[in-house]
Amino acid sequence: MKLVDGSTAVVCSDAMHRLMSMVERVARQDAAVLIVGETGVGKEMIAQAIHQHSLRCGKSFVDVNCAALPEHLVESELFGYEKGAFSGADGTKPGLFELADQGTLFLDEIGELDAKVQAKLLRVLDGVPYYRLGGARKVAVNVRVIAATNRDLEGEVQQGKFRRDLFHRLTQFQLRVPALRERKDDVAALAEHFLQTQLPAAHFTPEAMRTLQRYHWPGNVRELKNVIMRAALHAKPGTHEIRPSDLPAAICGVPELSGQPVVFGGNLEAMEKQMILQALAQNGDNQMKAARQLGISSRTLRRKLDKYRKESAIGSASLGTLREQQQRYFRVTVEIPIMLKYEGHEIEGTTVNLSSGGVAVQCPIEIAHGSTLEISFALPDTDSIIEGKAKLAWTSPGGLAGLSFEELHPALTNELQQWLLERSRAEGWTEPETAR
Numbered sequence: 001m002k003l004v005d006g007s008t009a010v011v012c013s014d015a016m017h018r019l020m021s022m023v024e025r026v027a028r029q030d031a032a033v034l035i036v037g038e039t040g041v042g043k044e045m046i047a048q049a050i051h052q053h054s055l056r057c058g059k060s061f062v063d064v065n066c067a068a069l070p071e072h073l074v075e076s077e078l079f080g081y082e083k084g085a086f087s088g089a090d091g092t093k094p095g096l097f098e099l100a101d102q103g104t105l106f107l108d109e110i111g112e113l114d115a116k117v118q119a120k121l122l123r124v125l126d127g128v129p130y131y132r133l134g135g136a137r138k139v140a141v142n143v144r145v146i147a148a149t150n151r152d153l154e155g156e157v158q159q160g161k162f163r164r165d166l167f168h169r170l171t172q173f174q175l176r177v178p179a180l181r182e183r184k185d186d187v188a189a190l191a192e193h194f195l196q197t198q199l200p201a202a203h204f205t206p207e208a209m210r211t212l213q214r215y216h217w218p219g220n221v222r223e224l225k226n227v228i229m230r231a232a233l234h235a236k237p238g239t240h241e242i243r244p245s246d247l248p249a250a251i252c253g254v255p256e257l258s259g260q261p262v263v264f265g266g267n268l269e270a271m272e273k274q275m276i277l278q279a280l281a282q283n284g285d286n287q288m289k290a291a292r293q294l295g296i297s298s299r300t301l302r303r304k305l306d307k308y309r310k311e312s313a314i315g316s317a318s319l320g321t322l323r324e325q326q327q328r329y330f331r332v333t334v335e336i337p338i339m340l341k342y343e344g345h346e347i348e349g350t351t352v353n354l355s356s357g358g359v360a361v362q363c364p365i366e367i368a369h370g371s372t373l374e375i376s377f378a379l380p381d382t383d384s385i386i387e388g389k390a391k392l393a394w395t396s397p398g399g400l401a402g403l404s405f406e407e408l409h410p411a412l413t414n415e416l417q418q419w420l421l422e423r424s425r426a427e428g429w430t431e432p433e434t435a436r
Helices: 014-027 043-053 071-079 115-125 153-158 164-170 185-198 206-214 220-234 268-282 287-294 298-310 410-427
Strands: 033-036 061-065 104-108 144-149 173-176 337-342 345-354 358-362 372-378 385-396 400-408
Touching (some): 043 104, 071 115, 337 358, 358 385
């Protein structure tokens, strides 16, 4: 099943088939849905499936990670703001609720919202028009809200950390996504799918597949995806099979009985490296979460990773050094859907490559030179939606257009630059050492 973001939903186990059957039934209703489950189990995939089976499938699906929004920006991002509402508000910006009007808004990690925003969210869910930040005119929207959390919201309601009325408003339907360890049949299907996207000619040996199915997968599907992508990335050219030795040591060292501690091999330094790589895989390469799990500072973790990178323990041999001024021109070849708004019309295009300065797009219509467009696209392998304005810089035969970013929120710019930096490292580029 193809999802809104272009990814594929892979379902094999009976547990997931039952869940997807319930998704189809829930989707036809217009009630709010709360999706619960551990981190990395695929709650966003379930949200997208609900939207695609719903009567709103032809409208926008807008997703936002509430945990990723800075606390002081949550309200303005969700509900928008008027020009002059605060320092830096140079123009009026519609909020995510307005962007999702007539469609679906997916609020991931909803348990992270503070009490003030929870109260305003409850009123909007009840159909009450709201004000943009600094606004004097009410805005009315028709949005279906799907929320997700890996926290025990019911327990937090008892502790007074989450509004009881909002909890009951969100749980008109509640769906639980089982952990990957509860649906072992999905491990093989997902692993094969992830491998085919990276190395179409390769396959797992029976021993490697048994190793994957024995592992407990505390990071669930996200951890499995990262493990397979790393194995594919480190595979030698012409590789046709993935063996247990191609998998991380932490995966291979887990005993048959789930819940038992990981067995590490090697000296103390090697054990430390294995633990760090495992924590990164379990937390979707989120360094802050991995550092918190390991009980070390983010700075210490970055220093360790820099050391491993220099030793060529992570990634392939260095292609060279990308200095700060060169990083702006580093382009990643990537084909993802992009929504363009031009002269009041929404146009679906496909990206060709992406840099911190702009994006090349395969566009089905002709755009006047120098025109400014609104753009929106999902950053691959992240929860980020890059939205802003871009100006047409160049065109070429065949419908190819180069757009130069004009207005991007600083937080989105940082996320895009970090994503590009990680891609440059994966390709073998390194950053110059900074003076200490």
